[in-house]
Amino acid sequence: MKLSFNGAARTVTGSQHLVEVNGHRLLLDCGLFQGKRADTYARNQHFVFDPRSIDAVLLSHAHIDHSGNLPNLVKSGFSGPIYATPPTATLGEVMLMDSAHIHEADAEYVNKKRSRRGEPPVEPLYTQQDAAAAIDLYYPVNYGNAFSPVPGVTVTFHDAGHILGSAGIRLDIEENNSHKSLWFSGDIGRPALPLIGDPVFPSDVDYLMMECTYGDMEHFSVEQAFESFKQVVKRTFERGGKVIIPAFAVGRTQEIVYFLNRLISTGDIPRVPVYVDSPLAVAASQIFTQYPEYFDRETNQFIREHHHQALDFEGLTYISSVEESKALNDKKGPMVIISASGMAEAGRILHHLRNNIENPRNTVLIVGWQAPNTLGRRLTEDVKEVRIFGQLHDLRAEVVSINGLSAHASQNRLLEYASAVKDRVKKIFLVHGEEDAAGIFMGKLRDLGFGDVSYPQLNDIAEL
Numbered sequence: 531m532k533l534s535f536n537g538a539a540r541t542v543t544g545s546q547h548l549v550e551v552n553g554h555r556l557l558l559d560c561g562l563f564q565g566k567r568a569d570t571y572a573r574n575q576h577f578v579f580d581p582r583s584i585d586a587v588l589l590s591h592a593h594i595d596h597s598g599n600l601p602n603l604v605k606s607g608f609s610g611p612i613y614a615t616p617p618t619a620t621l622g623e624v625m626l627m628d629s630a631h632i633h634e635a636d637a638e639y640v641n642k643k644r645s646r647r648g649e650p651p652v653e654p655l656y657t658q659q660d661a662a663a664a665i666d667l668y669y670p671v672n673y674g675n676a677f678s679p680v681p682g683v684t685v686t687f688h689d690a691g692h693i694l695g696s697a698g699i700r701l702d703i704e705e706n707n708s709h710k711s712l713w714f715s716g717d718i719g720r721p722a723l724p725l726i727g728d729p730v731f732p733s734d735v736d737y738l739m740m741e742c743t744y745g746d747m748e749h750f751s752v753e754q755a756f757e758s759f760k761q762v763v764k765r766t767f768e769r770g771g772k773v774i775i776p777a778f779a780v781g782r783t784q785e786i787v788y789f790l791n792r793l794i795s796t797g798d799i800p801r802v803p804v805y806v807d808s809p810l811a812v813a814a815s816q817i818f819t820q821y822p823e824y825f826d827r828e829t830n831q832f833i834r835e836h837h838h839q840a841l842d843f844e845g846l847t848y849i850s851s852v853e854e855s856k857a858l859n860d861k862k863g864p865m866v867i868i869s870a871s872g873m874a875e876a877g878r879i880l881h882h883l884r885n886n887i888e889n890p891r892n893t894v895l896i897v898g899w900q901a902p903n904t905l906g907r908r909l910t911e912d913v914k915e916v917r918i919f920g921q922l923h924d925l926r927a928e929v930v931s932i933n934g935l936s937a938h939a940s941q942n943r944l945l946e947y948a949s950a951v952k953d954r955v956k957k958i959f960l961v962h963g964e965e966d967a968a969g970i971f972m973g974k975l976r977d978l979g980f981g982d983v984s985y986p987q988l989n990d991i992a993e994l
Contacts, residue, residue: 698713758930
């Protein structure tokens with residue numbers, strides 16, 4: 531068996547790992563590499579293997595850095611099944627189409643500039659037609675249901691506790707009259723995240739490929755984050771203001787809606803209007819409601835006790851149309867507006883920030899990590915003004931960051947995850963982590979007695 535690390539190697543994006551066994555090829559994830567425009571197009575367009583040679587894709591979850599290059603894989607000749615859990619397959623439909631729309635819009639924008647300079651047009655990385663072709667190849671499989679994508683390999687999905695339908699992937703392999711087992715973690719979630727179940731730990735495997743995104747740090751607890759969230763919302767409402775929340779459309783938005791549902795249902799905050807203003811978030815929320823069996827026990831108990839859905843309550847409005855979105859500008863607080871993008875770099879959230887950050891009654895609530903050089907990061911840096919749509923705006927609104935809502939496991943939980951296979955595992959491969967985080971985490975693993983820990987470089991190959 532050979533493992534090739536063709537993405538998310540020494541970085542946190544573009545998950546893509548090739549398994550070669552018994553003359554067959556399986557691809558674990560096919561994520562979009564995200565970075566500087568000059569670096570990303572060629573890297574995403576060209577695969578180091580022949581896509582036509584891939585027998586099947588095993589997909590851990592729907593996030594674009596794990597699934598977003600599937601349309602290009604299909605465009606380049608792949609025609610096999612894409613195995614995923616049912617929620618991942620359904621979320622994939624809206625996320626891949628949204629991603630394709632962005633690629634098309636970006637190419638159109640760039641081509642206008644190129645046309646004025648007399649330069650030839652560029653093609654989008656892939657189109658909505660390419661995305662639809664990939665969607666047609668999804669093959670849903672539930673947690674715990676073993677299946678055989680190629681001869682000699684049995685695969686089972688287990689709840690990764692990261693987003694709805696996310697999976698750790700176990701491969702049991704018969705090769706040359708011997709048995710080997712490999713567990714690919716995908717993205718590892720945290721205990722007590724709202725809505726979804728806790729991650730299932732690996733057991734009795736020979737090889738573990740695991741993420742290490744936060745291998746160097748601990749998060750605040752979800753309970754602390756929930757309490758901080760409540761206090762921010764209460765004091766903003768008391769001064770008659772709006773809470774503006776940039777949030778990723780899939781996962782984070784649904785968690786925030788559920789938080790608000792709980793707080794309003796228990797009377798901890800007043801019943802005020804709540805708006806989710808993002809077409810992708812609206813579609814994703816509708817998909818979440820289709821899979822209550824994937825919710826955790828606490829969420830289903832809440833639904834039974836309060837007699838309404840986790841992501842639907844009186845005063846909540848989901849907005850898709852541009853006209854409805856613009857109408858929010860004329861509404862007075864208190865209210866909550868949740869909108870994408872999560873780092874405030876594009877989308878409708880920019881309009882809501884432009885219209886609300888100069889009012890000291892309002893709060894901009896940051897609920898996720900903000901990359902350097904994004905508007906979201908600048909808002910957290912105690913600046914006095916920010917530029918939105920080319921215009922400077924005074925930042926008079928309160929800005930609060932809550933850092934306990936990450937859907938990735940932190941260092942201690944990652945160590946527990948690895949320790950679940952300590953007595954059996956022969957080698958651990960660390961992926962989906964920057965070098966500083968991975969270096970610290972490797973040291974922690976070695977302190978616990980793990981001898982063979984690898985941090986592969988891009989396109990490294992391991993013979994197992």
